[in-house]
Amino acid sequence: MNEVIVGGMRFALDLSQPLYEQVLDQVRSSIAKGEIALGEKIPSVREMAQALKINPNTVMRAYQELERDGLTETRRGQGTFITTDAEKVRLIRYRLAEEAVDEFLAKLGSLGFTPSEVAAILRSKGGEA
Amino acid sequence: MNEVIVGGMRFALDLSQPLYEQVLDQVRSSIAKGEIALGEKIPSVREMAQALKINPNTVMRAYQELERDGLTETRRGQGTFITTDAEKVRLIRYRLAEEAVDEFLAKLGSLGFTPSEVAAILRSKGGEA
Amino acid sequence: MNEVIVGGMRFALDLSQPLYEQVLDQVRSSIAKGEIALGEKIPSVREMAQALKINPNTVMRAYQELERDGLTETRRGQGTFITTDAEKVRLIRYRLAEEAVDEFLAKLGSLGFTPSEVAAILRSKGGEA
Amino acid sequence: MNEVIVGGMRFALDLSQPLYEQVLDQVRSSIAKGEIALGEKIPSVREMAQALKINPNTVMRAYQELERDGLTETRRGQGTFITTDAEKVRLIRYRLAEEAVDEFLAKLGSLGFTPSEVAAILRSKGGEA
DNA sequence: GTGGTCTAGACCACG
DNA sequence: GTGGTCTAGACCACA
Numbered sequence: 001m002n003e004v005i006v007g008g009m010r011f012a013l014d015l016s017q018p019l020y021e022q023v024l025d026q027v028r029s030s031i032a033k034g035e036i037a038l039g040e041k042i043p044s045v046r047e048m049a050q051a052l053k054i055n056p057n058t059v060m061r062a063y064q065e066l067e068r069d070g071l072t073e074t075r076r077g078q079g080t081f082i083t084t085d086a087e088k089v090r091l092i093r094y095r096l097a098e099e100a101v102d103e104f105l106a107k108l109g110s111l112g113f114t115p116s117e118v119a120a121i122l123r124s125k126g127g128e129a
Numbered sequence: 130m131n132e133v134i135v136g137g138m139r140f141a142l143d144l145s146q147p148l149y150e151q152v153l154d155q156v157r158s159s160i161a162k163g164e165i166a167l168g169e170k171i172p173s174v175r176e177m178a179q180a181l182k183i184n185p186n187t188v189m190r191a192y193q194e195l196e197r198d199g200l201t202e203t204r205r206g207q208g209t210f211i212t213t214d215a216e217k218v219r220l221i222r223y224r225l226a227e228e229a230v231d232e233f234l235a236k237l238g239s240l241g242f243t244p245s246e247v248a249a250i251l252r253s254k255g256g257e258a
Numbered sequence: 259m260n261e262v263i264v265g266g267m268r269f270a271l272d273l274s275q276p277l278y279e280q281v282l283d284q285v286r287s288s289i290a291k292g293e294i295a296l297g298e299k300i301p302s303v304r305e306m307a308q309a310l311k312i313n314p315n316t317v318m319r320a321y322q323e324l325e326r327d328g329l330t331e332t333r334r335g336q337g338t339f340i341t342t343d344a345e346k347v348r349l350i351r352y353r354l355a356e357e358a359v360d361e362f363l364a365k366l367g368s369l370g371f372t373p374s375e376v377a378a379i380l381r382s383k384g385g386e387a
Numbered sequence: 388m389n390e391v392i393v394g395g396m397r398f399a400l401d402l403s404q405p406l407y408e409q410v411l412d413q414v415r416s417s418i419a420k421g422e423i424a425l426g427e428k429i430p431s432v433r434e435m436a437q438a439l440k441i442n443p444n445t446v447m448r449a450y451q452e453l454e455r456d457g458l459t460e461t462r463r464g465q466g467t468f469i470t471t472d473a474e475k476v477r478l479i480r481y482r483l484a485e486e487a488v489d490e491f492l493a494k495l496g497s498l499g500f501t502p503s504e505v506a507a508i509l510r511s512k513g514g515e516a
Numbered sequence: 517g518t519g520g521t522c523t524a525g526a527c528c529a530c531g
Numbered sequence: 532g533t534g535g536t537c538t539a540g541a542c543c544a545c546a
Contacts, residue, residue, distance in 0.1 A: 015461070015462060015463070018463065018544080018545060018546095019463070019545080019546075020545075020546085026239075029239040029241070032239075032240045032241050033239075033240070033241035034241070054546080055464075055545095055546045056546095057545090057546060058545080058546055061545090061546090093240055096236075096240055097237060097240055097242060097250060098250070100233055100236045100237055100240075101233075101250055101251060101254055102254070103233075104229055104230075104232075104233040105251075105254060107225075107229045108226060108229055108230075110154070110158045110162075111158060111161045111162065111222055111225055111226055111229075112158075112161055112162035112163065112222070113226060119251075121226060121227070121230055122230060122234075122248075122251075125231070125234060147520080147522085148521080148522075149521080149522090173532080173533065173534080174533080174534065174535095175532095175533085175534095183522085183523090184522060184523050184524070185523095185524095185534095186522075186523075186524090187521085187522065187523080189534075190521090190522095192534085193534095193535090202273055203273070203533085203534060203535095204273060204531090204533085204534095205273070205276065205277070205529080205530050205531065205533070205534065205535095206313075206530045206531035206532070206533045206534075207530095207531070207532090207533060207534090208532090208533060208534080209533090209534080276529075276530060276531095277530080277531075278531085283497065284497075287497040287498060287499070290497075290498045290499050291497075291499035292499070312531080313530090313531045314531095315531055316531055319530090319531090351498055351499070354494075354498055355495060355500060355508060356508070358491060358494045358495055359491075359495075359508055359509060360512070361491075362487055362488075362490075362491040363509075363512060365483075365487045366484060366487055366488075368412075368416045369416060369419045369420065369480055369483055369484055369487075370416075370419055370420035370421065370480075371484060377509075379484060379485070379488055380488060380492075380506075380509075383488055383489070383492060405535080405536060405537090406536080406537075407536080407537090431517080431518060431519080432518080432519065432520095433517095433518085433519095441537085441538090442537060442538050442539070443538095443539095444537075444538075445536085445537065445538080447519075447520075448536090448537095450519085451519095461518085461519060461520095462518085462519090462546085463519065463520095463544080463545050463546065464517075464518045464519075464544085464546030465517090465518060465546070466517090466519080467518090467519080
């Protein structure tokens, strides 16, 4: 495993997706799961880049997207902090889940699976869905 | 909607993904769903390109990937035909479904949803999974 | 097996190579192996095409190449006949073998195999070479 | 000879085969022979294209096939690198050799040569097989 | 800078 | 007619 822990968050990067997207997803996921507390400071771009051994531009892009989503805010001269707005976090978590579900159902539908077949596959996968 | 029907298959292209991948996915879907019969000829590269208003090279790339997957065979000078091997189609359909499921569960998991929460969301979405 | 016997020669066609080349190879091979006698008549282009369920142009092209090699001769109004020159057959057989050997050694060499490794692989393949 | 050395690899292109296939074969050979170390970067698409005086798209096609075979991985924005998985290289080298052997034996067999004749020809060719 | 996608258009081999 | 290769050149996303 190529895992790194930075600022209390766990990162595992691969080449299958853009790096900035993986960083974004993994920070967002840490927030959604509550692994990192609201209002807490996250590592600086430079620290994060060094820890993950990736280009600072890549981290920067991920951070910018987090801020656009309202999940973080930068305080000049102090760094980047997780939002303190729990409702915002809840909404974003829900929105991401909904998107994933829609995409999933669309894909399975396009392969001609009925809802009950989907359920069967999910069950066989260990989810008790 | 910008839909086109070609050779009994429905196509709707957008810019969110590579065109060749969309063509690939949609032909594959048609095969997986059985909308197009085994052994049947699919439209020639040029026909398809003209119908979808895209470049023949782009269609060709999709067709070559289909052949690599074993879903089609090309007969020189005659065209491109769906495989007659039903087992191969079944396997690929299953593989695609499995990939979608894995991706879905990973994403929802990374957002901190438990299996039963996932099931609840799916139910609310109209699937009775 | 998708085999057809025509004029005493065995044919099995697939899509991995040009059809005309397969026809050419298989006729040549029948001659080289002595499965078809010198001076004998081979089926007409039309007969052959019908038997193999391929385009007459494809058969024609194979026959033309055979004639260019001197393995056959056409007698106007009578058809196509295997040469009666045994020496020519011997030479062509040897030339084809030599080409195959050269190509084979070149390929294995390009993969960095030593002669003794090649010999080992050949032995493991059932040839006692 | 129209040879070019690029990134420690030797290239000689002709018109007997598709260019992208020749590039593919020659890079693959270099990897199989260990002429280029695992994990090493190979020349960028543009560099290679310029050096070989062919179109970047042609090089790209070769590189994509290498990646599909698992012999290389591409790091976005950084370039294309030889895999670090020695086992994968070993397997592919063996697979290529096996294919060559099978093809060779089939061809010689179709010309009616017995295994011992094949062995004799090989010996006379300088291999001591 | 890197790889990746797409286009337009030429040319070839095969059937 | 079919698929396949190649080019030139544009444009994009990523690091």
